[in-house]
Amino acid sequence: MAGSQLIACHECDLMQREVPLPRGGVAFCGRCGAELYRSHPDSFERTLAFTVAAIFLFAIANAFPIVGVKLQGQVIQTTLFDTVRTLYSEDMKSVAVLVFVTAMLMPAIKLFALTYLYLPLRLGRAAPHFALVFRMLRAVHPWSMVEVFLLGILVSVIKLENLASVVPGIALWSFGALMLLMAALAAVFDPRGLWTRMEATR
Amino acid sequence: MTAPVTAASLGLLGCHVCGQLSRGAAHSHDACCPRCGAPLHSRKPDSIARTWALLIAAMILYIPANLLPMMYTSSLFGSQADTIMSGVVYFWTSGSWYLALIIFFASILVPLLKMAVLLFLLVSVQMRSHWQPVQRARLYRLVEVIGRWSMLDVYVVAMIVSLVQLKALATILPGPGAMAFGAVVVLTIFAAMAFDPRLIWDPLEEERG
Numbered sequence: 559m560a561g562s563q564l565i566a567c568h569e570c571d572l573m574q575r576e577v578p579l580p581r582g583g584v585a586f587c588g589r590c591g592a593e594l595y596r597s598h599p600d601s602f603e604r605t606l607a608f609t610v611a612a613i614f615l616f617a618i619a620n621a622f623p624i625v626g627v628k629l630q631g632q633v634i635q636t637t638l639f640d641t642v643r644t645l646y647s648e649d650m651k652s653v654a655v656l657v658f659v660t661a662m663l664m665p666a667i668k669l670f671a672l673t674y675l676y677l678p679l680r681l682g683r684a685a686p687h688f689a690l691v692f693r694m695l696r697a698v699h700p701w702s703m704v705e706v707f708l709l710g711i712l713v714s715v716i717k718l719e720n721l722a723s724v725v726p727g728i729a730l731w732s733f734g735a736l737m738l739l740m741a742a743l744a745a746v747f748d749p750r751g752l753w754t755r756m757e758a759t760r
Numbered sequence: 761m762t763a764p765v766t767a768a769s770l771g772l773l774g775c776h777v778c779g780q781l782s783r784g785a786a787h788s789h790d791a792c793c794p795r796c797g798a799p800l801h802s803r804k805p806d807s808i809a810r811t812w813a814l815l816i817a818a819m820i821l822y823i824p825a826n827l828l829p830m831m832y833t834s835s836l837f838g839s840q841a842d843t844i845m846s847g848v849v850y851f852w853t854s855g856s857w858y859l860a861l862i863i864f865f866a867s868i869l870v871p872l873l874k875m876a877v878l879l880f881l882l883v884s885v886q887m888r889s890h891w892q893p894v895q896r897a898r899l900y901r902l903v904e905v906i907g908r909w910s911m912l913d914v915y916v917v918a919m920i921v922s923l924v925q926l927k928a929l930a931t932i933l934p935g936p937g938a939m940a941f942g943a944v945v946v947l948t949i950f951a952a953m954a955f956d957p958r959l960i961w962d963p964l965e966e967e968r969g
């Protein structure tokens with residue numbers, strides 16, 4: 559056991575020895591049950607691939623209308639940024655900021671940080687300010703709420719169906735796919751493997 | 761079974777951000793993680809006081825969030841103000857019971873549950889309780905996972921307000937309840953972050969001396 563590393567549980571501080579895991583295995587804390595680490599097959603490559611795909615979907619989701627409403631022959635369409643702007647002008651600045659930060663800014667920072675950390679490492683070197691960007695990625699994590707936003711869109715579409723006919727836009731499908739990709743990213747992201755790889759370049 | 765050993769009892773600090781263990785004085789305030797540079801603390805500083813402050817603020821705002829209208833609708837057929845609960849009732853009576861359940865769960869039950877769990881964790885930690893630490897640790901993890909879903913109603917108001925701009929047919933304006941509700945969600949997320957789950961386990965160490 560001399561070679562295995564000691565780790566502390568982040569939720570209860572218990573010291574434990576790292577044990578090798580089978581492919582896809584997960585290690586839990588022996589005392590509090592928190593997830594300590596997992597072994598992802600091809601975590602590095604998959605994280606990078608999912609990130610690149612997510613950036614495309616995120617761009618589409620922001621550039622195109624999410625939904626349109628047909629009212630008296632007129633079609634009103636709204637993109638995510640239109641929504642934020644309307645709220646801002648309706649004197650709901652705090653709600654506008656909240657939507658902007660959780661549905662646009664934080665997911666954007668998250669995808670940027672992942673690319674910044676993973677892409678240079680893929681080419682064999684660590685990006686400058688690696689540690690700083692890694693800390694940013696961890697700080698952003700609880701505030702990126704793409705999946706909740708998607709459910710919010712769906713509920714409001716159903717709510718508006720009674721008032722007018724609603725036409726789903728391209729961005730709605732993109733948000734759906736983006737949500738799935740974000741969930742896949744969360745499942746394969748392996749911070750320990752990332753640091754191991756980063757330290758190997760030194 | 762051997763007695764559990766914590767990082768703190770060995771004079772080690774685990775990094776909150778990257779997990780790296782490093783040696784450091786438990787009470788120094790300027791230690792940084794040697795790997796990622798994040799500030800190191802044996803336990804989150806002033807965790808209990810900060811969690812209390814954020815939780816109390818969230819509880820106070822929860823009242824206007826539920827009583828004040830989330831949305832004002834005015835059309836040819838009259839005007840109405842919708843609170844969260846009236847939105848739930850509307851969906852329930854109009855036959856969309858599944859939507860009523862989703863909104864009830866995300867906007868009413870989740871924030872209440874989250875605040876109750878944090879309150880319970882704070883009180884039990886301050887009483888240095890030994891009761892069911894594994895279950896309390898689970899409750900904390902549950903709160904972290906479900907808390908974000910309360911943002912749902914804020915997004916619904918945002919989408920509806922921006923879609924219905926044709927003033928001739930109906931005007932929908934966001935109400936102050938949406939602002940209060942958004943604040944509750946943000947405050948409870950900060951409160952859950954401020955709470956240090958390791959405090960649940962510390963009283964169990966001291967017993968052994």
Ligand SMILES: [Zn+2]
Nearest residue numbers: 567570587590
């Ligand atoms: Zn643990």
Ligand SMILES: [Zn+2]
Nearest residue numbers: 775778793796
């Ligand atoms: Zn660190």
